[in-house]
Amino acid sequence: MKVQKVFYICTMQLEEAKAKFINQWGSLGSKWGINRTMAQIHALFLTATEPLSAEEVMETLKISRGNANMNIRTLIDWGLVYKKHKLGERKEFFTGEKDIWKVAQRVIKIRQRTELDPIVQVLSEIQNVESTSKNEDEVAxxxxxxxxxxxxxxxxxxxxxxxxxxxxxxxxxTFMKLFK
Amino acid sequence: MKVQKVFYICTMQLEEAKAKFINQWGSLGSKWGINRTMAQIHALFLTATEPLSAEEVMETLKISRGNANMNIRTLIDWGLVYKKHKLGERKEFFTGEKDIWKVAQRVIKIRQRTELDPIVQVLSEIQNVESTSKNEDEVAxxxxxxxxxxxxxxxxxxxxxxxxxxxxxxxxxTFMKLFK
DNA sequence: ATAAACTTTCAATATTATTTGAAAGTTCAA
DNA sequence: TTGAACTTTCAAATAATATTGAAAGTTTAT
Structure with a gap:
C-alpha cells in the first residue's frame, strides 16, 4: 500500500478574507468599548492599499453618511486615520495608520487616559476616611x-x-527576554 | 510676616467613600465590557468585611433579585466571589476574593480567552488568500x-x-526592574 | 456673488444591552 | 410528603447606545 501525504492548503478570495477580518475586528472592538462601526472602518483602512473617500467607506460597509463621517472623525482624533488629498480631486480622502505598533501605542494611550487615570484619581480621593473607635476595623x-x-x-x-x-x-x- | 503652612487633610465618612468606590468601579467595568451592575457587586464584595447575602446586595445597590442573582452567579463562575455558608443560617452567603492580584489574574485570563483568542484564530484562518497576477500586490x-x-x-x-x-x-x- | 460639490450636525429612529419581577424550581426541617 | 424559605429563570419592560438621513454648513471654482 502506498502511503500518500495530502496537504490541504485552504485559500480564499481576497474579498472574503477582508470581510471576515472587518467583521471580527468590529466585534473585538465592541468588546473593548469601541463601537462596532468605528472598529470596522478602522479594519477597512488597515487593509486598504489606496486612500478611501467617505463615500467608499459608506458603500463598502453599508452605513450612512453621518455615521461614516462621525466615526472617521473620531479615528482622525485618535491618530489612527489621516486626511489625504488626491491631486486633482476635490473630495477628501483618508488613509489608515498602517503600522500596527503605532496603532497599538495610540490605543493604549487613549484607553489609559480614559480608564486608568480616573480610577487612580478616585482611589486617591477616597483614601482618607474618618476612623472612629466604632468602625476602626472596617475602615482599616x-x-x-x-x-x-x-x-x-x-x-x-x-x-x-x-x-x-x-x-x-x-x-x-524586552518581552521576549523577560518571558523566555 | 509669619509664614504658615496649612495642610488640609480631606476625610470622609466610610459609607460615602464606599459608595464612591462602587460607582467608579461600576463605570470602569462598563468601559471594559463588564456590565455596570456586575462591577458594582464586585466592588461591594471587595470592600465588605463580612459575607453578604443576595438580599443585602439587592438592598445596598437597589437592584432586583434576578439581577443580583445572575451577576453573583457570573462572578462565582469567574472565581471572583465564593459561596460561604454561615453556621445556623439557611440562606446562602457570599464573599469576594480579596486579593487584588488574584482578581487581576482571573480577569486577565477571562478577557484573554474571550477576546484575544478569537482574533488570533480568525487571523490564522484568513492568512492564506488566493493570489492571482491581477491582485498580487493587494494580496501581498x-x-x-x-x-x-x-x-x-x-x-x-x-x-x-x-x-x-x-x-x-x-x-x-520584574516590572519595577524593567521600567526603572 | 453664486452655485455646485462636498462635509457636518443632530433630532428622530432603530438596535442592542440590561433590568425587572412574577412564576417556577429547589431544598430542607418537621 | 408537605410547605416554608430560599434560589433561579426568563419573557417583557426599560434604559443605553448607535444609526440614519435630511437639512444646514463649508469650501472652492468661476
Whole structure:
C-alpha cells in the first residue's frame, strides 16, 4: 500500500478574507468599548492599499453618511486615520495608520487616559476616611483594599506609559527576554 | 510676616467613600465590557468585611433579585466571589476574593480567552488568500498586515499568559526592574 | 456673488444591552 | 410528603447606545 501525504492548503478570495477580518475586528472592538462601526472602518483602512473617500467607506460597509463621517472623525482624533488629498480631486480622502505598533501605542494611550487615570484619581480621593473607635476595623480593611488596588492600578499605569512610549523593537526584545 | 503652612487633610465618612468606590468601579467595568451592575457587586464584595447575602446586595445597590442573582452567579463562575455558608443560617452567603492580584489574574485570563483568542484564530484562518497576477500586490499587502497584527496579538497573548500565571511578587519585581 | 460639490450636525429612529419581577424550581426541617 | 424559605429563570419592560438621513454648513471654482 502506498502511503500518500495530502496537504490541504485552504485559500480564499481576497474579498472574503477582508470581510471576515472587518467583521471580527468590529466585534473585538465592541468588546473593548469601541463601537462596532468605528472598529470596522478602522479594519477597512488597515487593509486598504489606496486612500478611501467617505463615500467608499459608506458603500463598502453599508452605513450612512453621518455615521461614516462621525466615526472617521473620531479615528482622525485618535491618530489612527489621516486626511489625504488626491491631486486633482476635490473630495477628501483618508488613509489608515498602517503600522500596527503605532496603532497599538495610540490605543493604549487613549484607553489609559480614559480608564486608568480616573480610577487612580478616585482611589486617591477616597483614601482618607474618618476612623472612629466604632468602625476602626472596617475602615482599616477598606483603606488597605483601596491601597492595594491603587498600587496595582499605578503599576499598570506606569507599565503602559513605558510600553506606549517605547518603540516596537524595544518592546518585543524586552518581552521576549523577560518571558523566555 | 509669619509664614504658615496649612495642610488640609480631606476625610470622609466610610459609607460615602464606599459608595464612591462602587460607582467608579461600576463605570470602569462598563468601559471594559463588564456590565455596570456586575462591577458594582464586585466592588461591594471587595470592600465588605463580612459575607453578604443576595438580599443585602439587592438592598445596598437597589437592584432586583434576578439581577443580583445572575451577576453573583457570573462572578462565582469567574472565581471572583465564593459561596460561604454561615453556621445556623439557611440562606446562602457570599464573599469576594480579596486579593487584588488574584482578581487581576482571573480577569486577565477571562478577557484573554474571550477576546484575544478569537482574533488570533480568525487571523490564522484568513492568512492564506488566493493570489492571482491581477491582485498580487493587494494580496501581498493584506497578508503582510494580517501577519503583523497576528504577531502583535500573539505577543500580547504570550505576555498576558505569563503575567497571569506568575505570582504577584515576581510581577512587581520584574516590572519595577524593567521600567526603572 | 453664486452655485455646485462636498462635509457636518443632530433630532428622530432603530438596535442592542440590561433590568425587572412574577412564576417556577429547589431544598430542607418537621 | 408537605410547605416554608430560599434560589433561579426568563419573557417583557426599560434604559443605553448607535444609526440614519435630511437639512444646514463649508469650501472652492468661476
Amino acid at each position: 480593611h477598606f483603606t488597605k483594599q483601596i491601597e492595594s488596588i491603587k498600587s496595582l492600578a499605578e503599576l499598570a499605569d506606569t507599565s503602559l506609559t513605558k510600553i506606549s512610549n517605547s518603540n516596537q523593537g524595544w518592546f518585543v526584545r | 499587502h493584506f497578508t503582510k498586515q494580517i501577519e503583523s497584527i497576528k504577531s502583535l496579538a500573539e505577543l500580547a497573548d504570550t505576555s498576558l499568559t505569563k503575567i497571569s500565571n506568575s505570582n504577584q511578587g515576581w510581577f512587581v519585581r
